Amino acid sequence: MPTRPAVQQAFNEEVQRRLRGTVWNAGGCTSYYLDRNGRNSTIFPGSTLELRRRLRFRPADFALG
Numbered sequence: 001m002p003t004r005p006a007v008q009q010a011f012n013e014e015v016q017r018r019l020r021g022t023v024w025n026a027g028g029c030t031s032y033y034l035d036r037n038g039r040n041s042t043i044f045p046g047s048t049l050e051l052r053r054r055l056r057f058r059p060a061d062f063a064l065g
Contacts, residue, residue: 007061011054018045 019025024033033042044051
């Protein structure tokens, strides 16, 4: 069951925006969290509770049938 592209894109853009000023992205050192393009696809820039809330299943976010 694939995520709707607009939902996935919005989530990815928000995560990257929130990561911009963090130590993982802007710490001034080489980070193994960043890929060769400088994109961090490993860290979630929020609390564990926020991540759990964001990972809840929402049928409207998926292309069902």
